[in-house]
Amino acid sequence: MQDVLEHMPTALCVVDPSGHVEFANARARQLLERPLDHVEIGAVLAPLAILNDPGSTSLDVALPSGRTATFGYAVRAIGTADAPRHIVTFQDITQLRALRDERDRLLKLAAVGSTLPTILHGLKNPLAAITVAVEVMSEELTDPEVREQLLAVLAEIRRMRLVLEGVTAIGQSVHGYGRHAIDKTVREAVAILGVRAESCGVHLRSAIEPIEPLPFVPAVISAIVFNLTVNALQACRSGDTIRIHARSDDGEFELAVSDTGQGMPADVYQRCTELFFTTKRTGSGIGLALCRQLAERAGGTLEIVSVPGFGTAITVRLPHQAPAA
Template structure:
């Protein structure tokens, strides 16, 4: 009698231990019989799948699987019972689970086989892989972004070398033009038109040289240098640089620069980087469209100066607007999506803002707001 009592007590202790393990396990635990009917559904499984125990117990385990696995599971189980050839039992692998709301998630499933009260059971231990997969996906995204940045760095180095190489033949062109102009000086009236053409060649060569010098300053790696700058002059230079090499001959360019604006304490090259990016985007957006126009304006608004770049182009798709300033988001077929993200960071580093404003008509308007430096206190 005492022996029987000890056996009952031992069984009760083992049952309590079993339930304690099931109820406290971090990973989900589910137990099924040979027919695939759920016998145990742990609290962790409740959290993973969103089902209450009474909704799952005595039901087929395939309710936790998406198609086509749901329809195939009974056949898999029957084949194992017949052949004893395991495909997952004792091995474990990554599979897909389906929650009560129909959403799916990746999980690692380890399945073991045992006997309980003379009947065969299968114990599944489920580890949610959602965070691991999200982390892996983010790593892949970062690797892709790193490749983009690497290519952009290489492009900058190539552009700097190209600007240096082009500057030499342009200098030679200016010298040869000056010599030709001098040689035509004694030819009298017949050479007047030739002299005019040579003057135009020299003028365009000087302009090309200026653009190249600005380009080299623009892409040169250097520390940020802030100084009081005439913002209207900086805008005019940015327009010239931004339109260089662009195919926008039919696009109207409008400048509306408010006179008498206060000097701004800025890194001119960085601010011009923002403006060049906005201007080139605007030209590309309006290229090939009838009545295309790009308008650049400046005006003082409170304690800041606002520069607006507006176009009559195709506009920004609604689904892109909320992510427009995120890295690697672009509306261009071959764009890299870094420009606006970097531009916003530059603006914020200057204590300013860059945003997409609502457009009353077609196209898009970007506004760059830069603070006016506070006046120095009188001595």
């Protein structure tokens, strides 16, 4: 029987009341990367057997190789009341959990993409009407003080519209019908964001090269500029600098946003494009995830370089032509 247990495809261990592992089959030793007599096997498995928490079925384990694995496990008591023992069976579910997390991320993105645009569309229509009304009033009124106040209101309305475009781009496509002056689109977004940067004490510098009309949706490009710049602003302190560079070359549009802010530690860098992941109290965790989705769906790329203490540089590259369906 022991020979059968030894060669089972499922990892199996027998733990005595003191936490000593009496038996660990070959699969268990392989997964744990430890021999049977290694004291850490007991340290890993004994808590599972002793606590037998019905609400927990998985455990993250740091392995000698440096890898952290997720084990799904089950515990069953055997023996007598005077000499209880526990059988622990487990398997490596690290890849399964990664697939589950990716599924959950896509479901969240789909939920946001299906509901948020509808809600925000109801805000954009009255906002457009207000914009027209304020523009007409600012042109007709002659009082310079009132006109200046109306222009300030108009600037805030345009900023709100840019914010809405930054969110409603979820589920949209970069490529559209007709060609548009994308360099003008980027300049307008930068001008609006410059006011916000100035209020934070951050220097916003831009180098927007002349770009031929491209078959892009202007609102989606505005959304990318907005989200990347806001992400940079949130990482900056007063006195820091953000640089925005846009150009077109070899059939590809390139937008680069770099900052001299705090940079990202390794754990944040690994997850920064996950939907709803944020380390900021007021962050939504949508911006970088949205930019990555837009770039990849357009057949492009989003590249991130970040050095803690020195800043972050994000580059989005989009092909002029949409990928074949």
